[in-house]
Amino acid sequence: MDNNNNQIENANQNENENEMKNLQKKVTKNLIKDYSNLLNGNSFKDFSIFVENKSNPFEIKVHKSILSSRSPFFNEFLKEKNHLNKISLNEFNKKEMESILSYIYYGNISFENQENLIQLLEISIYFKLNLLKEIIQKKILNSINYSNFFQFFFQNRNLNSNEIEIKCFELINQNFSQIQNNENLFNLTKEEIIKFIQFKQEKKEIFQFDFFQFLNNWIKKRNERLKLRKYEHKMNAKKRLFHSFFSLFDKDSISKQDFDKLKHFEIFPKSFLVDIQNKVIQDNQKEIEEKWKKEIEEKWKKENQDLKTEIEKMKEEIELKKNFPQFSDSEIMKDIEYVKKLKEWINDNDFFSKMKKGFSAKRDGFNSQNWHKAVDGKGKTLVIIKTKQNFIFGGFTQVGFNGDKGYINDSSAFIFSLRNDKGDRIPAKFTIKQGEEQYAICSVLNYGPLFGANDFQLKSNLQPGWSNFGYSYNLPNGITHGTYEAQSYLAGSYNSWVVDEVETYFI
Numbered sequence: 001m002d003n004n005n006n007q008i009e010n011a012n013q014n015e016n017e018n019e020m021k022n023l024q025k026k027v028t029k030n031l032i033k034d035y036s037n038l039l040n041g042n043s044f045k046d047f048s049i050f051v052e053n054k055s056n057p058f059e060i061k062v063h064k065s066i067l068s069s070r071s072p073f074f075n076e077f078l079k080e081k082n083h084l085n086k087i088s089l090n091e092f093n094k095k096e097m098e099s100i101l102s103y104i105y106y107g108n109i110s111f112e113n114q115e116n117l118i119q120l121l122e123i124s125i126y127f128k129l130n131l132l133k134e135i136i137q138k139k140i141l142n143s144i145n146y147s148n149f150f151q152f153f154f155q156n157r158n159l160n161s162n163e164i165e166i167k168c169f170e171l172i173n174q175n176f177s178q179i180q181n182n183e184n185l186f187n188l189t190k191e192e193i194i195k196f197i198q199f200k201q202e203k204k205e206i207f208q209f210d211f212f213q214f215l216n217n218w219i220k221k222r223n224e225r226l227k228l229r230k231y232e233h234k235m236n237a238k239k240r241l242f243h244s245f246f247s248l249f250d251k252d253s254i255s256k257q258d259f260d261k262l263k264h265f266e267i268f269p270k271s272f273l274v275d276i277q278n279k280v281i282q283d284n285q286k287e288i289e290e291k292w293k294k295e296i297e298e299k300w301k302k303e304n305q306d307l308k309t310e311i312e313k314m315k316e317e318i319e320l321k322k323n324f325p326q327f328s329d330s331e332i333m334k335d336i337e338y339v340k341k342l343k344e345w346i347n348d349n350d351f352f353s354k355m356k357k358g359f360s361a362k363r364d365g366f367n368s369q370n371w372h373k374a375v376d377g378k379g380k381t382l383v384i385i386k387t388k389q390n391f392i393f394g395g396f397t398q399v400g401f402n403g404d405k406g407y408i409n410d411s412s413a414f415i416f417s418l419r420n421d422k423g424d425r426i427p428a429k430f431t432i433k434q435g436e437e438q439y440a441i442c443s444v445l446n447y448g449p450l451f452g453a454n455d456f457q458l459k460s461n462l463q464p465g466w467s468n469f470g471y472s473y474n475l476p477n478g479i480t481h482g483t484y485e486a487q488s489y490l491a492g493s494y495n496s497w498v499v500d501e502v503e504t505y506f507i
Contacts, residue, residue, distance in 0.1 A: 035106040038063065048086040051097065058094045062101065070104045072128035096123055103132055111139060118155040125159070141167050146175060150184040169199045180214050186221050190241070193218070197248050207253050209261050215245060326355055331362060331501045332386045338418045338427065342382070345416060345429045346396055351380050351507060359504040366462040368448045371504065376402050376443070378506035383449040384418075385458070385465075385491075388500045392419035393490040395451040400506070401443040407453075410440035415451050415473050417490055428476060436472040448502065456490055462502055466495035 038044075045061040064082075067074035077087065089097070096116060100123050103109045109132065111117065117140050124132040144152050144167050153168040172179070173196075179185055188196070193215070200207065219241045316336045320327060324343075327333040333342075343352050359374040375381055381401060384394040395415040399408050416429045432440050432452075442450040448458035452472030458465045467490050470481030479486050484494065491497040 032106045039101060039105040046085060049097065050086055050088045051090055051092060051094065052088055053090050056094060060097060060101065066105060073126065092123055096120060100127065117143065121159060137161065137163060140164060144168065146171060169196055173200065177210055180210050186218055194248060201250060201253060330357065330503060332384050332392060332503055341418065341427045345414065354507045355382065355505040357503055358506050361462050361502040368446060368460045368462060371448050371462065372403060372445055375504050375506060380506060382505040384503045385499055386501045387491050388498045389492045390419065390421060391491045393417045397441050401441065403443060404445050405443045407439050408441050408443060409438045411437040413440035415455060430473045433472055433474055439472045458499060463499045465491065465497060465499055467491055
C-alpha cells in the first residue's frame with residue numbers, strides 16, 4: 001500500500017514539475033515577444049542610432065535603459081553622455097545593426113549567410129557583447145572549410161582572432177601541396193608566413209621541399225611588386241628575406257631527403273646548410289647504429305631462441321628416456337606430449353610399461369610379410385605411422401593381427417591422429433562405431449596395418465597407403481564420411497601420401 005502511495009505521490013510531483021517547466025517556457029516566450037514588440041514598436045523610445053554612410057544612411061530608434069543594461073559599450077557611453085539622445089555609428093550597415101539590436105533586446109541573432117559573419121563578429125566585439133562574440137566565432141569556425149578558408153583568413157586580418165587564424169593555418173597546412181601555386185597563398189604577408197612557420201614548428205612537423213619552393217617564388221613575386229630593377233638589389237633583398245625566414249627554422253624540421261635539393265638554392269644561409277649537413281651526417285650515423293643494433297638484437301634473439309629450443313628438446317629427450325624408455329629409440333615418438341596422449345588413450349599401465357618396439361619398417365624392411373611375421377599373434381598391438389608429409393597417426397587393438405584371418409572383431413579398438421598440419425587440429429582419439437565392431441581391424445598377409453573397412457590401410461610394401469576414414473570409426477564433429485575432408489584427415493590426402501616410417505609395439 002505504501003509503495004502505491006509513493007508511486008502516486010511521485011507521479012503527481014513529476015506532473016507538477018512538468019507544469020512548472022511549461023509555464024516557465026511560456027513566460028520566456030512572452031518575454032521575448034514583449035521585447036520584440038518593444039523594439040519594433042514606437043513606444044517609450046528615447047535614443048537614436050544614426051548611420052550616415054553615403055550608400056545607405058538610416059536611423060533606428062531604441063531605448064537607453066535596454067541598451068545600457070545589455071551592452072557594456074552603451075552602458076559606459078550613456079554613463080558619460082547621458083544627456084545625449086543619439087549616437088553615430090558609420091562603420092556598420094542597417095542589416096548588421098538590426099541583427100545586433102535583435103540580440104540585445106531579446107537574445108536572437110540571424111545568420112542569413114556566411115558573408116556577414118565576420119562583420120557581425122566585429123560589431124559584437126565593438127559593443128563588448130562577449131557571449132555573442134563566442135557564439136559567432138564558433139559559427140565561423142564551423143563554417144571554415146577548404147573552399148572558403150582564404151576568404152575568412154583575409155577577413156580576419158582586422159579582427160586578429162587567434163582561433164580563426166589557427167583554423168585557417170590548419171587547412172593551408174593540410175592542403176599545401178594542392179594550393180602551393182594558388183595566388184591567394186602569395187598574398188600572405190611576411191608576418192603571416194612567419195606565423196605559419198611557427199605554427200608548423202609548434203606541431204613539430206617536417207617542412208617539405210614544396211614549401212621552400214613556395215618561399216622562393218613568394219620572394220620573387222614580392223620583389224617584382226617592389227619593382228627592384230638591378231639584379232644585385234633583387235638578390236640582396238631575396239637573401240635578406242630568406243635569412244629572416246630561416247632564422248626561425250629548426251634543423252630537425254627539414255627532412256634529410258630534401259637536403260640535396262635545398263643545396264641548389266644559392267641564397268640559402270651557409271650556416272643553415274652546414275647545420276643541416278651535420279644533421280644528415282648524424283642521422284645517417286644514428287641510422288647505421290640503429291640498424292646494426294637491431295641486427296645484433298635479432299641475431300641474439302634467434303640464437304637465444306635456438307638455444308632455448310635445443311635445451312627444451314634435450315629436456316624432453318631426457319624425460320622421454322627416463323619415463324618412457326620403450327620410445328627411447330623411436331623415429332616417430334620424439335614429442336613427449338604425444339607419448340602422454342597415447343598413454344592416456346590406451347589406459348593400460350601394464351601394457352604401456354612392458355611394450356617394446358617389435359617392428360620398424362626402416363629397420364626390418366618395408367614389407368607386409370615381414371610386418372606380419374613380427375606382429376601376428378601378439379595380442380594388444382599399437383601401430384604408429386609417420387608420412388613423408390609429416391602427419392603422424394595410427395591405431396590400437398586389444399585383439400591384435402593374425403595372418404590371413406580377415407576382419408577381426410574388437411569393440412575396444414581405436415585410431416588416432418597425433419600430428420596434423422591442417423588448420424589448428426590437435427591430437428585426437430576416434431573410437432569404433434557402434435555396430436561396426438566386427439570390422440575393427442583386418443589381417444591379410446598381402447597388406448600391412450588395416451583398421452576398419454579401409455579407414456586406413458598400408459599395402460604390401462607398406463609405403464603407399466590410402467584412407468577412407470569414417471567408414472567404421474567415428475569422425476570428428478562436423479566432418480562427413482565420404483568427403484575429401486574425411487578422406488584426407490589422417491594423412492593429408494586420400495591416397496597420394498607416402499609412408500616414412502611404421503613402428504609397431506606389443507608385449
